[in-house]
Amino acid sequence: MTNLEAEDDEVLAGAGADLMQRKKTGKIIRKAHARVGLLGNPSDGYYGKTISFSLKNFAATVTLTPSETLRIVPHPEHDPSEFPSLRDLVGWTGTAGYYGGVRLLLAACKRFHDYCAEHSIDIPDDSNFTLSYDTDIPRQAGLSGSSAIVCAALSCLFEHYAVNDKIPIAERPSLALSVEEELGITAGLQDRVIQVYGGLVYMDFDRDVMTRIGGGIYEPMDPGLLPPHMYVVYSHNPEESGKVHSNLRRRWIAGETSVVDDLNQVASFAEQGRTALKNGDTQLLAALIDRNFDYRRKLFGDAVLGCLNIKMVEVVRSVGAASKFTGSGGAVLAFCPEGSSQSAKLKEACAKEGFECVPAIVAPSLVTASLDGSE
Structure with a gap:
């Protein structure tokens, strides 16, 4: 068995365990991995072409649990609201900025709701939940930590509301991008494409295609083509x-x-x-x-x-x-x-x-x- 086959088995086993857990508790857990831009960046923001691969080493994990009210849970490390001193607060904001993952989860919920309304996808108003997240993607490392949280959160929402079959795969990167645009974050499609598709993907952001369908041409490739070392x-x-x-x-x-x-x-x-x-x-x-x-x-x-x-x-x-x-x-x-x-x-x-x-x-x-x- 190859390493890739072993990883595929791991994914299937994880999916099976997640299904069993959901049947018992209603809890949904989804991951989105970090990404590596192999070639082509930064042309992805300029109607260019890129190749990226999904990096299994690091991931963001979002957990959705049915609850009486809708709650977004701050992460104790990435969304601190308490500091030993003013100096510690200043040190934190200097290295981590002013925002953690809570705003990403809030915006993901909002844009998911908007997308469903725009596409006449019915979702119930009373199906509340609690969202929490964790991540081991290094901060400010250019590995798409923010978009990983967004993509994992959207995957949870798709499953919770049973709309996976109503939101085409090719549209999901654009939906994920709109979440960060909601927050005024400037970004491109490349990161969201690879975090939705996984593996190794060649992307062509041809201007005419982008104008016509709002996304690019995404070609999944065999991850086994990547060399070792x-x-x-x-x-x-x-x-x-x-x-x-x-x-x-x-x-x-x-x-x-x-x-x-x-x-x-x-x-x-x-x-x-x-x-x-x-x-x-x-x-x-x-x-x-x-x-x-x-x-x-x-x-x-x-x-x-x-x-x-x-x-x-x-x-x-x-x-x-x-x-x-x-x-x-x-x-x-x-x-x-x-x-x-x-x-x-x-x-x-x-x-x-x-x-x-x-x-x-x-x-x-x-x-x-x-x-x-x-x-």
Whole structure:
């Protein structure tokens, strides 16, 4: 039995246990994993193409339990309302921001209700519940921790209200994105697509298709195509994000030729990467990963990327491994095409700098879907 087959068995066993538990208590538990942008980002926000995979190492878990009133439970660690001192409060907001997961759960409930109303899906008003969440996805690590909470919460709501067959798979990423847009969070579809579909997915955000159907073309791929010796490297003390803002979108909207051309080139890396994966061409894959980061650095500049984020990439590259951000920064993907000896050097180099280096374990595919949303 392969590792992927074992993971599939684990998913089935977990689903069976969840069904038994729900029959007894009505409790629903759903997970959404972290994600790694393999190639193509940031072109996903610019009608480009990407490849992402679901990272089994980390996940957000949402639990829905039927209750007399509707309750959203704050997480004791991620939604604190009590601090030892004012200094501790300031320290918390400086590293974690002002919001935890409660607002995500509130917005998920609101947008789910709106979606059902907009699509004439009847849901009862008296089927109340309590929502709580937990997550082990590292904060500010560019691994899509917020969208994981949203996707897991929506999965609970779909099941609770028995509407899984009424909400097409292909529409669910857009629904998840609308939750964060409700909160004024700027984001793209890539993260929500991979957290809905799982496994490994090639995505084409073609402008005409996006305009016509409100989503892209999503092609699930065999996760077994990914080569071994892939790692996620991150810091337990990430840089504070948002200090320096990029003007990339303004330049893109203005049609600046160099920006448009560079983003088209980044999108092409995903297209070339899909071919490399299918052909087992690890050398080309490594080259594309490196070029993807180099173009991101050119587009955004070092001030936006941040010194610590750049340092992580440089540490990975110091042993000859390929590297790029997993998302917008905070963690990086490392690929060692030379195998075990290079992997050992990578772990040693990361440990020396105080960076975590974990093998990238790919979560199995959750669905097989086509453009029209059929399963």
